[in-house]
Amino acid sequence: MMIEVASSGGFGGFAAGGVSKQLDVTDADSQQTYCETFDPGALSRLEAREPNPGAADMQTYTIAVTDDENRRHVFRLREDALPPEMLDLIDAM
Amino acid sequence: MCGPVHCHNPIHCIVPPHMLRVMALRGDTSVQQMARALLYQNEEVREERAEHMTGGVVPEDGRTGLFMSSALARSVPERHVCNRRIFDGEGKAALPGNPVRSEGDAPTGDAEVDRAYDGAGTVFDLYSEAFGRNSLDGAGIPLTATVHHRQNYNNAFWNGTQMAYGDGDGKIFRTFTELSVIGHEMSHGVVQYSGGLLYQGQSGALNESVADVFGTMTVQRKLGQDVYEADWLVGTGILGPEINGRALRSMKAPGTAYHDALLGQDPQPYHMDLYVDTTDDNGGVHINSGIPNHAFYLYCMYLGGNAWERPGQVWYRALQQINNPMATFHDWAAETLDAAIALFGAGSHEQVMLRRAWRLVGIAC
Numbered sequence: 001m002m003i004e005v006a007s008s009g010g011f012g013g014f015a016a017g018g019v020s021k022q023l024d025v026t027d028a029d030s031q032q033t034y035c036e037t038f039d040p041g042a043l044s045r046l047e048a049r050e051p052n053p054g055a056a057d058m059q060t061y062t063i064a065v066t067d068d069e070n071r072r073h074v075f076r077l078r079e080d081a082l083p084p085e086m087l088d089l090i091d092a093m
Numbered sequence: 094m095c096g097p098v099h100c101h102n103p104i105h106c107i108v109p110p111h112m113l114r115v116m117a118l119r120g121d122t123s124v125q126q127m128a129r130a131l132l133y134q135n136e137e138v139r140e141e142r143a144e145h146m147t148g149g150v151v152p153e154d155g156r157t158g159l160f161m162s163s164a165l166a167r168s169v170p171e172r173h174v175c176n177r178r179i180f181d182g183e184g185k186a187a188l189p190g191n192p193v194r195s196e197g198d199a200p201t202g203d204a205e206v207d208r209a210y211d212g213a214g215t216v217f218d219l220y221s222e223a224f225g226r227n228s229l230d231g232a233g234i235p236l237t238a239t240v241h242h243r244q245n246y247n248n249a250f251w252n253g254t255q256m257a258y259g260d261g262d263g264k265i266f267r268t269f270t271e272l273s274v275i276g277h278e279m280s281h282g283v284v285q286y287s288g289g290l291l292y293q294g295q296s297g298a299l300n301e302s303v304a305d306v307f308g309t310m311t312v313q314r315k316l317g318q319d320v321y322e323a324d325w326l327v328g329t330g331i332l333g334p335e336i337n338g339r340a341l342r343s344m345k346a347p348g349t350a351y352h353d354a355l356l357g358q359d360p361q362p363y364h365m366d367l368y369v370d371t372t373d374d375n376g377g378v379h380i381n382s383g384i385p386n387h388a389f390y391l392y393c394m395y396l397g398g399n400a401w402e403r404p405g406q407v408w409y410r411a412l413q414q415i416n417n418p419m420a421t422f423h424d425w426a427a428e429t430l431d432a433a434i435a436l437f438g439a440g441s442h443e444q445v446m447l448r449r450a451w452r453l454v455g456i457a458c
Protein backbone atom coordinates (compact mmCIF):
# COMPACT_ATOMS: atom_id res chain seq x y z
CA MET A 1 0.00 0.00 0.00
CA MET A 2 1.32 3.42 -1.00
CA ILE A 3 0.05 6.64 0.54
CA GLU A 4 0.61 10.05 -1.06
CA VAL A 5 -0.46 13.22 0.72
CA ALA A 6 -0.41 16.80 -0.56
CA SER A 7 -1.92 19.87 1.07
CA SER A 8 -2.46 23.44 -0.04
CA GLY A 9 -4.38 26.56 0.86
CA GLY A 10 -5.06 27.79 4.38
CA PHE A 11 -4.42 31.29 5.73
CA GLY A 12 -1.67 31.92 3.16
CA GLY A 13 -3.84 30.75 0.29
CA PHE A 14 -0.90 29.28 -1.64
CA ALA A 15 0.35 25.77 -2.29
CA ALA A 16 3.88 26.36 -1.05
CA GLY A 17 2.91 26.23 2.62
CA GLY A 18 1.48 22.75 2.30
CA VAL A 19 3.08 19.34 2.52
CA SER A 20 3.90 16.76 -0.11
CA LYS A 21 4.69 13.35 1.31
CA GLN A 22 4.54 9.73 0.36
CA LEU A 23 4.92 6.52 2.27
CA ASP A 24 5.23 2.90 1.24
CA VAL A 25 3.41 1.30 4.12
CA THR A 26 5.44 -1.90 3.85
CA ASP A 27 8.37 0.16 5.12
CA ALA A 28 6.44 1.73 7.98
CA ASP A 29 6.75 0.79 11.63
CA SER A 30 3.02 1.04 12.24
CA GLN A 31 1.91 -0.80 9.13
CA GLN A 32 -1.41 -1.91 10.60
CA THR A 33 -2.26 1.58 11.85
CA TYR A 34 -1.58 3.19 8.48
CA CYS A 35 -3.57 0.56 6.61
CA GLU A 36 -6.59 0.98 8.86
CA THR A 37 -6.43 4.77 8.99
CA PHE A 38 -5.96 5.27 5.25
CA ASP A 39 -8.36 2.55 4.20
CA PRO A 40 -10.04 3.84 1.01
CA GLY A 41 -13.47 2.99 2.38
CA ALA A 42 -12.86 5.10 5.49
CA LEU A 43 -11.49 7.98 3.40
CA SER A 44 -14.50 7.82 1.11
CA ARG A 45 -16.83 8.18 4.06
CA LEU A 46 -14.83 11.14 5.35
CA GLU A 47 -14.93 12.77 1.92
CA ALA A 48 -18.73 12.51 1.86
CA ARG A 49 -19.07 14.52 5.04
CA GLU A 50 -19.89 18.20 4.83
CA PRO A 51 -17.39 20.24 6.84
CA ASN A 52 -18.40 23.05 9.18
CA PRO A 53 -19.69 25.91 6.96
CA GLY A 54 -18.51 28.60 9.38
CA ALA A 55 -14.89 27.50 9.35
CA ALA A 56 -12.22 29.47 7.48
CA ASP A 57 -8.58 29.18 6.40
CA MET A 58 -8.65 25.39 6.33
CA GLN A 59 -6.09 23.59 4.18
CA THR A 60 -7.19 21.09 1.55
CA TYR A 61 -5.65 17.62 1.42
CA THR A 62 -5.35 15.41 -1.60
CA ILE A 63 -4.75 11.85 -0.46
CA ALA A 64 -3.98 9.09 -2.95
CA VAL A 65 -3.93 5.50 -1.78
CA THR A 66 -2.62 2.76 -4.04
CA ASP A 67 -3.82 -0.56 -2.69
CA ASP A 68 -2.11 -3.92 -2.90
CA GLU A 69 -3.93 -4.67 -6.14
CA ASN A 70 -2.39 -1.54 -7.63
CA ARG A 71 -5.67 0.41 -7.74
CA ARG A 72 -5.24 4.12 -7.03
CA HIS A 73 -7.93 5.88 -4.98
CA VAL A 74 -7.78 9.69 -4.80
CA PHE A 75 -9.61 11.76 -2.21
CA ARG A 76 -9.85 15.50 -1.70
CA LEU A 77 -10.68 16.55 1.84
CA ARG A 78 -10.63 19.67 3.95
CA GLU A 79 -8.36 19.29 6.95
CA ASP A 80 -11.17 19.46 9.48
CA ALA A 81 -12.71 16.41 7.80
CA LEU A 82 -9.65 14.39 8.79
CA PRO A 83 -9.55 12.86 12.28
CA PRO A 84 -6.69 14.12 14.46
CA GLU A 85 -5.12 10.65 14.55
CA MET A 86 -4.83 10.73 10.76
CA LEU A 87 -3.33 14.22 10.79
CA ASP A 88 -0.78 13.09 13.38
CA LEU A 89 0.17 10.18 11.14
CA ILE A 90 0.55 12.55 8.19
CA ASP A 91 2.81 14.77 10.29
CA ALA A 92 4.88 11.72 11.16
CA MET A 93 5.26 10.53 7.55
CA MET B 94 -17.40 3.51 -3.30
CA CYS B 95 -16.22 6.52 -5.23
CA GLY B 96 -19.09 6.48 -7.71
CA PRO B 97 -22.03 8.85 -7.94
CA VAL B 98 -23.93 9.57 -4.77
CA HIS B 99 -27.43 8.12 -4.81
CA CYS B 100 -30.09 10.44 -3.51
CA HIS B 101 -32.37 8.77 -1.02
CA ASN B 102 -33.99 11.90 0.36
CA PRO B 103 -36.37 13.89 -1.87
CA ILE B 104 -35.54 17.15 -0.09
CA HIS B 105 -31.87 16.62 -0.80
CA CYS B 106 -32.70 16.14 -4.47
CA ILE B 107 -34.70 19.39 -4.62
CA VAL B 108 -32.57 21.76 -2.55
CA PRO B 109 -29.20 22.52 -4.15
CA PRO B 110 -26.12 22.02 -1.97
CA HIS B 111 -25.29 25.72 -1.73
CA MET B 112 -28.73 26.40 -0.27
CA LEU B 113 -28.28 23.55 2.16
CA ARG B 114 -25.00 25.14 3.23
CA VAL B 115 -26.78 28.43 3.86
CA MET B 116 -29.39 26.58 5.89
CA ALA B 117 -26.66 24.77 7.81
CA LEU B 118 -24.99 28.09 8.52
CA ARG B 119 -27.97 30.23 9.37
CA GLY B 120 -31.05 28.21 10.15
CA ASP B 121 -32.50 27.68 13.58
CA THR B 122 -31.43 24.53 15.35
CA SER B 123 -33.91 22.23 13.65
CA VAL B 124 -33.20 23.58 10.17
CA GLN B 125 -29.46 23.35 10.76
CA GLN B 126 -29.82 19.76 11.82
CA MET B 127 -31.89 18.90 8.78
CA ALA B 128 -29.52 20.64 6.37
CA ARG B 129 -26.40 19.19 7.86
CA ALA B 130 -27.90 15.72 7.92
CA LEU B 131 -28.74 16.03 4.24
CA LEU B 132 -25.32 17.41 3.40
CA TYR B 133 -23.69 14.54 5.17
CA GLN B 134 -25.60 12.25 2.85
CA ASN B 135 -26.91 10.07 5.60
CA GLU B 136 -23.60 9.97 7.38
CA GLU B 137 -23.81 10.43 11.09
CA VAL B 138 -23.64 14.13 11.91
CA ARG B 139 -20.66 15.02 14.01
CA GLU B 140 -21.49 16.08 17.48
CA GLU B 141 -21.35 19.83 17.80
CA ARG B 142 -22.97 22.20 20.16
CA ALA B 143 -25.81 24.03 18.51
CA GLU B 144 -24.84 27.28 20.20
CA HIS B 145 -21.63 27.35 18.16
CA MET B 146 -23.47 26.97 14.92
CA THR B 147 -26.14 29.63 15.23
CA GLY B 148 -25.95 32.09 12.39
CA GLY B 149 -26.35 35.03 14.73
CA VAL B 150 -29.44 36.39 13.04
CA VAL B 151 -32.78 36.88 14.75
CA PRO B 152 -36.20 38.04 13.51
CA GLU B 153 -36.46 41.80 13.41
CA ASP B 154 -39.24 43.08 15.68
CA GLY B 155 -42.64 43.08 14.04
CA ARG B 156 -41.30 42.54 10.55
CA THR B 157 -42.16 39.08 9.39
CA GLY B 158 -39.48 37.42 7.33
CA LEU B 159 -36.84 40.03 8.09
CA PHE B 160 -33.76 39.22 10.08
CA MET B 161 -31.03 41.22 11.71
CA SER B 162 -27.83 40.41 13.51
CA SER B 163 -28.40 39.24 17.05
CA ALA B 164 -25.52 41.52 18.10
CA LEU B 165 -27.38 44.59 16.78
CA ALA B 166 -30.69 43.34 18.16
CA ARG B 167 -29.52 43.60 21.75
CA SER B 168 -31.04 46.78 23.13
CA VAL B 169 -29.97 46.59 26.76
CA PRO B 170 -26.33 47.47 27.33
CA GLU B 171 -24.50 44.60 28.92
CA ARG B 172 -21.19 44.28 30.65
CA HIS B 173 -18.62 42.70 28.40
CA VAL B 174 -16.32 40.24 30.13
CA CYS B 175 -13.38 38.75 28.29
CA ASN B 176 -12.93 35.04 28.92
CA ARG B 177 -9.81 33.64 27.26
CA ARG B 178 -8.87 29.99 27.25
CA ILE B 179 -5.51 29.17 25.67
CA PHE B 180 -4.52 25.57 25.04
CA ASP B 181 -1.24 23.92 24.05
CA GLY B 182 -1.67 21.47 21.19
CA GLU B 183 1.77 20.05 22.03
CA GLY B 184 2.44 19.33 18.37
CA LYS B 185 -0.64 17.15 17.99
CA ALA B 186 -3.79 17.66 15.94
CA ALA B 187 -6.40 16.98 18.60
CA LEU B 188 -8.24 20.14 19.66
CA PRO B 189 -8.29 21.99 21.91
CA GLY B 190 -5.29 20.34 23.62
CA ASN B 191 -3.90 20.95 27.07
CA PRO B 192 -5.19 24.05 28.96
CA VAL B 193 -2.26 26.35 29.75
CA ARG B 194 -3.60 29.84 30.39
CA SER B 195 -7.08 30.98 31.39
CA GLU B 196 -8.47 34.45 31.99
CA GLY B 197 -6.52 36.30 34.63
CA ASP B 198 -3.64 33.83 34.76
CA ALA B 199 -0.08 35.17 34.76
CA PRO B 200 2.07 34.90 31.62
CA THR B 201 3.42 31.42 31.06
CA GLY B 202 6.75 32.33 29.49
CA ASP B 203 5.76 30.50 26.32
CA ALA B 204 5.74 33.30 23.75
CA GLU B 205 3.12 31.63 21.56
CA VAL B 206 0.76 31.10 24.48
CA ASP B 207 1.19 34.62 25.77
CA ARG B 208 0.81 36.28 22.35
CA ALA B 209 -2.36 34.28 21.71
CA TYR B 210 -3.69 35.36 25.11
CA ASP B 211 -2.75 39.03 24.77
CA GLY B 212 -3.88 39.19 21.16
CA ALA B 213 -7.27 37.68 21.93
CA GLY B 214 -7.73 40.35 24.59
CA THR B 215 -6.81 43.12 22.16
CA VAL B 216 -9.30 41.85 19.58
CA PHE B 217 -11.97 41.46 22.24
CA ASP B 218 -11.39 45.09 23.28
CA LEU B 219 -11.67 46.31 19.68
CA TYR B 220 -15.06 44.70 19.20
CA SER B 221 -16.27 45.65 22.67
CA GLU B 222 -15.09 49.25 22.83
CA ALA B 223 -15.29 50.32 19.19
CA PHE B 224 -18.31 48.32 18.08
CA GLY B 225 -20.20 47.50 21.28
CA ARG B 226 -19.95 43.79 20.56
CA ASN B 227 -19.65 41.32 23.41
CA SER B 228 -17.15 38.77 22.06
CA LEU B 229 -17.39 36.90 18.78
CA ASP B 230 -21.04 35.96 19.06
CA GLY B 231 -22.21 39.18 20.65
CA ALA B 232 -23.16 37.19 23.72
CA GLY B 233 -19.86 36.75 25.53
CA ILE B 234 -18.68 33.43 24.13
CA PRO B 235 -15.32 32.37 25.61
CA LEU B 236 -12.31 32.88 23.35
CA THR B 237 -10.70 29.49 22.82
CA ALA B 238 -7.36 29.21 21.05
CA THR B 239 -4.82 26.44 20.58
CA VAL B 240 -1.14 27.17 19.92
CA HIS B 241 1.57 24.70 18.86
CA HIS B 242 -1.02 23.00 16.69
CA ARG B 243 0.53 20.01 14.91
CA GLN B 244 4.17 19.83 13.71
CA ASN B 245 5.81 22.28 11.33
CA TYR B 246 2.28 23.41 10.60
CA ASN B 247 2.09 26.33 8.17
CA ASN B 248 -1.36 27.58 9.00
CA ALA B 249 -3.81 29.24 11.36
CA PHE B 250 -7.56 28.76 11.18
CA TRP B 251 -10.99 29.29 12.69
CA ASN B 252 -12.82 25.95 12.82
CA GLY B 253 -16.27 27.25 13.68
CA THR B 254 -15.62 26.97 17.39
CA GLN B 255 -12.07 28.09 18.12
CA MET B 256 -8.82 29.49 16.73
CA ALA B 257 -5.76 27.29 16.11
CA TYR B 258 -2.21 28.46 15.37
CA GLY B 259 0.65 26.39 14.04
CA ASP B 260 4.28 27.25 14.73
CA GLY B 261 5.21 27.23 11.07
CA ASP B 262 8.04 25.19 9.60
CA GLY B 263 10.56 27.97 10.23
CA LYS B 264 11.18 28.23 6.52
CA ILE B 265 8.01 29.59 4.91
CA PHE B 266 6.34 30.68 8.12
CA ARG B 267 7.90 31.34 11.49
CA THR B 268 4.81 32.06 13.61
CA PHE B 269 1.09 32.75 13.34
CA THR B 270 0.46 34.52 16.64
CA GLU B 271 0.98 37.97 15.14
CA LEU B 272 -1.79 40.39 16.09
CA SER B 273 -3.27 40.92 12.62
CA VAL B 274 -3.48 37.13 12.19
CA ILE B 275 -5.19 36.73 15.54
CA GLY B 276 -7.61 39.53 14.65
CA HIS B 277 -8.17 37.90 11.27
CA GLU B 278 -9.03 34.47 12.68
CA MET B 279 -11.26 35.84 15.41
CA SER B 280 -13.06 37.99 12.86
CA HIS B 281 -13.98 34.85 10.95
CA GLY B 282 -15.85 33.97 14.13
CA VAL B 283 -17.58 37.35 14.07
CA VAL B 284 -18.55 36.78 10.42
CA GLN B 285 -19.97 33.38 11.31
CA TYR B 286 -22.02 34.80 14.15
CA SER B 287 -23.19 37.72 12.02
CA GLY B 288 -25.06 35.51 9.58
CA GLY B 289 -22.07 34.14 7.70
CA LEU B 290 -20.55 34.49 4.25
CA LEU B 291 -20.18 31.22 2.39
CA TYR B 292 -16.53 30.34 1.97
CA GLN B 293 -16.48 30.08 -1.79
CA GLY B 294 -15.98 32.55 -4.63
CA GLN B 295 -16.92 36.19 -4.02
CA SER B 296 -18.78 35.62 -0.75
CA GLY B 297 -15.74 33.68 0.49
CA ALA B 298 -13.42 36.48 -0.62
CA LEU B 299 -15.66 38.92 1.29
CA ASN B 300 -15.37 36.68 4.35
CA GLU B 301 -11.59 36.85 3.94
CA SER B 302 -11.63 40.58 3.36
CA VAL B 303 -13.71 41.32 6.45
CA ALA B 304 -11.23 39.23 8.45
CA ASP B 305 -8.30 41.22 6.99
CA VAL B 306 -10.05 44.57 7.54
CA PHE B 307 -10.74 43.91 11.21
CA GLY B 308 -7.37 42.19 11.65
CA THR B 309 -5.46 45.24 10.46
CA MET B 310 -7.82 47.49 12.39
CA THR B 311 -6.87 45.58 15.55
CA VAL B 312 -3.20 46.38 14.96
CA GLN B 313 -3.84 50.03 14.15
CA ARG B 314 -5.96 50.58 17.26
CA LYS B 315 -3.42 48.81 19.45
CA LEU B 316 -0.60 50.99 18.06
CA GLY B 317 -2.72 54.15 18.07
CA GLN B 318 -2.15 54.62 14.35
CA ASP B 319 -4.38 56.68 12.13
CA VAL B 320 -5.05 55.56 8.56
CA TYR B 321 -2.06 57.46 7.18
CA GLU B 322 0.39 56.08 9.75
CA ALA B 323 -0.66 52.45 9.33
CA ASP B 324 1.21 50.01 7.07
CA TRP B 325 -1.98 48.17 6.01
CA LEU B 326 -0.19 44.83 6.04
CA VAL B 327 -1.64 41.50 7.13
CA GLY B 328 0.75 39.05 8.69
CA THR B 329 3.75 41.31 9.15
CA GLY B 330 6.81 39.30 10.13
CA ILE B 331 5.22 35.87 9.96
CA LEU B 332 7.09 34.77 6.82
CA GLY B 333 10.32 32.85 7.21
CA PRO B 334 13.68 34.63 7.44
CA GLU B 335 14.71 33.66 3.89
CA ILE B 336 11.42 34.68 2.27
CA ASN B 337 11.51 37.91 0.29
CA GLY B 338 8.39 39.58 1.62
CA ARG B 339 7.21 41.98 4.29
CA ALA B 340 3.91 40.28 5.02
CA LEU B 341 1.29 37.98 3.56
CA ARG B 342 -1.03 40.63 2.15
CA SER B 343 -1.10 44.36 1.58
CA MET B 344 -4.38 46.26 1.61
CA LYS B 345 -2.64 49.41 0.44
CA ALA B 346 -1.02 47.73 -2.57
CA PRO B 347 -2.48 44.26 -3.14
CA GLY B 348 -0.06 42.09 -5.08
CA THR B 349 3.10 43.56 -3.53
CA ALA B 350 3.39 41.91 -0.11
CA TYR B 351 5.96 39.34 -1.25
CA HIS B 352 7.93 38.39 -4.29
CA ASP B 353 9.92 35.27 -3.69
CA ALA B 354 11.51 32.37 -5.53
CA LEU B 355 9.63 29.85 -3.43
CA LEU B 356 6.29 31.62 -3.02
CA GLY B 357 6.21 33.48 -6.32
CA GLN B 358 4.52 36.86 -6.60
CA ASP B 359 1.73 37.93 -4.25
CA PRO B 360 -1.30 37.17 -6.50
CA GLN B 361 -3.80 39.62 -5.04
CA PRO B 362 -5.61 41.98 -7.47
CA TYR B 363 -6.62 45.53 -6.56
CA HIS B 364 -9.27 45.96 -9.29
CA MET B 365 -12.11 43.92 -10.79
CA ASP B 366 -10.34 43.95 -14.17
CA LEU B 367 -7.70 41.74 -12.55
CA TYR B 368 -10.16 39.41 -10.80
CA VAL B 369 -8.68 35.89 -10.70
CA ASP B 370 -10.95 33.06 -11.85
CA THR B 371 -9.66 29.90 -10.24
CA THR B 372 -10.93 26.75 -8.61
CA ASP B 373 -8.00 26.70 -6.18
CA ASP B 374 -8.31 28.19 -2.72
CA ASN B 375 -12.12 27.87 -2.67
CA GLY B 376 -12.33 30.01 -5.77
CA GLY B 377 -9.51 32.34 -4.83
CA VAL B 378 -10.89 33.57 -1.51
CA HIS B 379 -7.42 34.65 -0.33
CA ILE B 380 -6.64 36.17 -3.73
CA ASN B 381 -9.66 38.23 -4.76
CA SER B 382 -10.12 39.55 -1.23
CA GLY B 383 -7.54 42.08 -2.42
CA ILE B 384 -10.29 43.98 -4.21
CA PRO B 385 -12.61 44.74 -1.26
CA ASN B 386 -9.51 45.10 0.93
CA HIS B 387 -8.25 47.87 -1.32
CA ALA B 388 -11.67 49.54 -1.42
CA PHE B 389 -11.61 49.75 2.37
CA TYR B 390 -8.10 51.18 2.29
CA LEU B 391 -9.11 53.83 -0.29
CA TYR B 392 -12.17 54.74 1.75
CA CYS B 393 -9.96 55.23 4.79
CA MET B 394 -7.62 57.44 2.77
CA TYR B 395 -10.56 59.61 1.74
CA LEU B 396 -11.95 59.95 5.24
CA GLY B 397 -8.75 60.11 7.30
CA GLY B 398 -8.76 59.61 11.07
CA ASN B 399 -8.89 56.16 12.57
CA ALA B 400 -9.99 53.10 10.62
CA TRP B 401 -12.14 51.80 13.48
CA GLU B 402 -14.14 55.02 13.57
CA ARG B 403 -16.17 56.07 10.50
CA PRO B 404 -14.89 53.48 7.94
CA GLY B 405 -14.94 50.66 10.46
CA GLN B 406 -18.42 51.57 11.66
CA VAL B 407 -19.69 51.42 8.07
CA TRP B 408 -18.08 48.01 7.46
CA TYR B 409 -19.31 46.64 10.78
CA ARG B 410 -22.86 47.80 10.20
CA ALA B 411 -22.84 46.32 6.69
CA LEU B 412 -21.70 43.00 8.11
CA GLN B 413 -24.51 42.99 10.63
CA GLN B 414 -27.15 43.99 8.10
CA ILE B 415 -26.28 42.19 4.89
CA ASN B 416 -28.23 39.02 5.62
CA ASN B 417 -26.95 37.34 2.46
CA PRO B 418 -24.40 34.52 2.89
CA MET B 419 -23.91 34.34 -0.88
CA ALA B 420 -23.26 38.07 -1.30
CA THR B 421 -21.21 39.22 -4.27
CA PHE B 422 -18.76 42.11 -4.17
CA HIS B 423 -21.48 44.30 -5.65
CA ASP B 424 -23.98 43.22 -2.97
CA TRP B 425 -21.42 44.03 -0.31
CA ALA B 426 -20.58 47.43 -1.81
CA ALA B 427 -24.30 48.30 -1.92
CA GLU B 428 -24.69 47.22 1.70
CA THR B 429 -21.79 49.43 2.78
CA LEU B 430 -23.43 52.36 0.98
CA ASP B 431 -26.68 51.68 2.83
CA ALA B 432 -24.69 51.57 6.05
CA ALA B 433 -22.99 54.90 5.28
CA ILE B 434 -26.37 56.48 4.58
CA ALA B 435 -27.86 55.05 7.78
CA LEU B 436 -24.93 56.28 9.86
CA PHE B 437 -24.08 59.60 8.20
CA GLY B 438 -26.99 60.49 5.95
CA ALA B 439 -27.79 60.46 2.24
CA GLY B 440 -25.42 62.69 0.30
CA SER B 441 -22.97 62.79 3.19
CA HIS B 442 -19.25 63.04 2.59
CA GLU B 443 -18.97 59.50 3.95
CA GLN B 444 -21.41 58.18 1.38
CA VAL B 445 -19.95 60.07 -1.58
CA MET B 446 -16.38 59.01 -0.80
CA LEU B 447 -17.45 55.41 -0.32
CA ARG B 448 -18.99 55.27 -3.78
CA ARG B 449 -15.79 56.76 -5.15
CA ALA B 450 -13.67 54.13 -3.39
CA TRP B 451 -15.74 51.29 -4.81
CA ARG B 452 -15.56 52.79 -8.30
CA LEU B 453 -11.79 52.95 -8.08
CA VAL B 454 -11.66 49.17 -7.67
CA GLY B 455 -14.10 48.67 -10.53
CA ILE B 456 -17.36 48.24 -8.63
CA ALA B 457 -20.16 50.68 -9.45
CA CYS B 458 -22.83 50.98 -6.79
Ligand SMILES: [Zn+2]
Nearest residue numbers: 056057301304
Ligand atom coordinates in the same frame (compact mmCIF):
# COMPACT_ATOMS: atom_id res chain seq x y z
ZN1 LIG C 1 -9.06 33.84 6.71
